[in-house]
Amino acid sequence: MTGFEVGLLSVIAILVLIYAGLYVPVALGLVSFISVWLLRGTLEAPIYLLTLAASNSLEDYIFGVIPLFVLMGLLVSHCELGRDIYEVANHALRRLKGGLGVATVAANAAFAAITGVSIASAAVFTRVSVPEMLRFGYQPRFAVGVVAGSSVLGMLIPPSVMLIIYALITEQSVADLFTAGIVPGILLSLAYAVAIVAMAHFMPGYVGGQDMAARAEGQSKMTSREITYKTAPIVILVLLVLGGIYGGFFTPTEAGAVGALGALIVALLKRRLDRSALWHVLVETGHIAASILMLIVAATMYSRMLALSGLPNDLGEWITQAEIGLYGILAIYVVILILMGTILDTTSIILIMVPLFLPIMEPYGVSLVWFGIVTIVGAEIGLLTPPLGIACYVIKATLADDDRISLFDIFAGAFPFAVIMLIVLILLIIFPGLSLVLV
Amino acid sequence: MSDPSGAFEASGNSIRRAFLTLVAGLNSVGTAWIFALMVLINVDVLARYFFNAPIQGVAEVIELSIVGIVFLQISDAVRVGRLTRSDGLYRQILMRQPAVGHILGVLFDLAGAAFFMLILLGAIPRLIEAYERGYFAGNEGLFVVQVWPIRLILVVGCIVVALQFLVLAWHNVKALQAHSANSGGADS
Numbered sequence: 001m002t003g004f005e006v007g008l009l010s011v012i013a014i015l016v017l018i019y020a021g022l023y024v025p026v027a028l029g030l031v032s033f034i035s036v037w038l039l040r041g042t043l044e045a046p047i048y049l050l051t052l053a054a055s056n057s058l059e060d061y062i063f064g065v066i067p068l069f070v071l072m073g074l075l076v077s078h079c080e081l082g083r084d085i086y087e088v089a090n091h092a093l094r095r096l097k098g099g100l101g102v103a104t105v106a107a108n109a110a111f112a113a114i115t116g117v118s119i120a121s122a123a124v125f126t127r128v129s130v131p132e133m134l135r136f137g138y139q140p141r142f143a144v145g146v147v148a149g150s151s152v153l154g155m156l157i158p159p160s161v162m163l164i165i166y167a168l169i170t171e172q173s174v175a176d177l178f179t180a181g182i183v184p185g186i187l188l189s190l191a192y193a194v195a196i197v198a199m200a201h202f203m204p205g206y207v208g209g210q211d212m213a214a215r216a217e218g219q220s221k222m223t224s225r226e227i228t229y230k231t232a233p234i235v236i237l238v239l240l241v242l243g244g245i246y247g248g249f250f251t252p253t254e255a256g257a258v259g260a261l262g263a264l265i266v267a268l269l270k271r272r273l274d275r276s277a278l279w280h281v282l283v284e285t286g287h288i289a290a291s292i293l294m295l296i297v298a299a300t301m302y303s304r305m306l307a308l309s310g311l312p313n314d315l316g317e318w319i320t321q322a323e324i325g326l327y328g329i330l331a332i333y334v335v336i337l338i339l340m341g342t343i344l345d346t347t348s349i350i351l352i353m354v355p356l357f358l359p360i361m362e363p364y365g366v367s368l369v370w371f372g373i374v375t376i377v378g379a380e381i382g383l384l385t386p387p388l389g390i391a392c393y394v395i396k397a398t399l400a401d402d403d404r405i406s407l408f409d410i411f412a413g414a415f416p417f418a419v420i421m422l423i424v425l426i427l428l429i430i431f432p433g434l435s436l437v438l439v
Numbered sequence: 440m441s442d443p444s445g446a447f448e449a450s451g452n453s454i455r456r457a458f459l460t461l462v463a464g465l466n467s468v469g470t471a472w473i474f475a476l477m478v479l480i481n482v483d484v485l486a487r488y489f490f491n492a493p494i495q496g497v498a499e500v501i502e503l504s505i506v507g508i509v510f511l512q513i514s515d516a517v518r519v520g521r522l523t524r525s526d527g528l529y530r531q532i533l534m535r536q537p538a539v540g541h542i543l544g545v546l547f548d549l550a551g552a553a554f555f556m557l558i559l560l561g562a563i564p565r566l567i568e569a570y571e572r573g574y575f576a577g578n579e580g581l582f583v584v585q586v587w588p589i590r591l592i593l594v595v596g597c598i599v600v601a602l603q604f605l606v607l608a609w610h611n612v613k614a615l616q617a618h619s620a621n622s623g624g625a626d627s
Contacts, residue, residue: 021529068480289473
């Protein structure tokens with residue numbers, strides 16, 4: 001078999017095995033192992049590569065960011081800061097049509113700036129803002145759609161574990177990717193907000209919740225002291241972490257540690273964390289961090305295997321000869337991302353697709369930081385689409401006993417937001433400056 | 440297997456309990472390590488900015504810690520089913536064709552065991568090499584840390600996680616047996 005054939009077959013095998021339910025790192029690692037064995041004809045080569053991937057490639061200062069940001073994210077989720085920021089956003093937007101929906105988006109965006117785990121925000125806001133919207137007569141389908149749509153902001157707005165994973169496998173700077181996520185994150189939030197207000201004006205039946213009188217009555221008044229008390233922890237954490245990185249005071253790893261300690265102090269001050277809950281959070285952090293880092297180990301092995309097979313180069317030449325141009329390639333890439341997003345999780349998609357397409361993009365001299373933002377937004381659209389929109393499943397699981405809202409309602413409600421994401425993605429592709437302006 | 444003696448059962452149980460303790464113990468060490476790392480980095484940052492006295496070797500400690508933490512906690516992550524997988528289709532299969540699902544489950548768990556055994560094959564010589572030649576990280580005279588303990592954790596972690604996969608495979612075999620006993624082997 002030629003390298004091209006081995007490479008292509010292994011990509012297909014990996015996709016099939018992961019879809020069937022094999023552990024993602026095991027699928028990536030084992031298939032790559034066998035492919036390298038076939039390519040080199042000896043067992044020493046793949047064993048050497050695998051061991052190197054498992055130890056040497058993890059022995060890097062930057063990998064410290066993963067456990068530390070996961071820890072910070074989990075601690076922040078314990079502080080009920082999501083509820084606080086949502087109450088403040090509600091208060092600020094109480095006179096706006098569709099205000100509760102916009103408040104959900106705004107609160108998610110703010111929450112995303114202190115946590116990097118997107119699934120966490122889907123669960124938090126299902127508990128916090130869905131009941132609130134239903135209480136004020138919003139349609140269930142719209143309410144869960146807003147939560148699903150805005151939960152993806154968590155992976156785009158820094159700090160984000162997804163941005164970190166992309167940076168690690170492409171050897172880009174984590175700080176650059178964090179910076180590049182800011183404007184697209186704000187753009188997507190604004191697009192959601194505009195769409196919600198437009199829907200509330202033009203399709204009031206779909207949105208519901210137009211009984212402003214009932215709402216104003218039910219709205220408790222908030223003193224400015226209360227507002228300060230509820231927003232101060234978030235502002236401080238954002239300043240510490242993002243300010244620390246952009247100001248050049250901390251490396252991303254240090255920012256993760258400082259943010260985690262900050263979140264711990266907030267949780268202790270708010271008396272939301274006792275010793276056993278803290279231990280539980282730490283154990284959970286370990287599980288998540290170990291499985292993410294295992295993914296990176298396997299992905300390192302996989303990209304070495306791909307490079308050995310020459311598949312990405314062959315594909316690149318083939319595409320160059322087809323003369324479809326940069327936008328043609330990106331169109332194909334985005335379609336593949338969205339299709340894969342319907343059956344695989346975001347991390348697996350990034351780990352499989354990026355090493356394959358990176359060598360294809362390189363001759364065009366495009367920014368790999370920008371390419372990362374395109375990849376993440378493209379792969380995240382799949383979080384909102386059936387059959388495997390993970391954000392929608394998390395919402396369903398969190399609603400649990402609420403029979404009024406079916407999984408179908410959640411997917412249907414999320415659909416307009418998936419379309420908005422696609423429009424924003426096209427804008428991000430056409431105007432790379434949106435991602436790169438701050439970098 | 441259908442009629443194990445009491446003594447066999449008892450010794451099986453105590454082995455199982457000992458293994459669980461081992462996995463949980465490794466996980467606890469890793470968990471405490473993450474917390475210690477967070478504290479260490481914060482102390483370093485404080486010392487650097489407020490007392491102009493950075494701690495030597497923090498970067499090296501972080502570098503080595505990651506491998507240690509991952510391989511201390513991976514077994515427990517596997518035990519509780521946290522290792523990343525897309526189980527949408529797999530769950531459907533388990534629900535509609537439990538026998539097929541459990542057989543797939545056995546194969547997946549064996550693949551997991553094989554993967555970590557392969558890492559182990561390369562990890563053992565690297566442990567011996569690091570120990571015999573006294574590899575260290577850091578700068579001599581300032582801060583030096585031996586590399587072999589981390590490589591020992593890698594070896595131990597690989598062995599334990601491979602065993603954990605075998606335990607999971609065994610659970611699937613038992614579930615398969617229970618299933619075929621219930622349906623009288625009719626669904627084959």
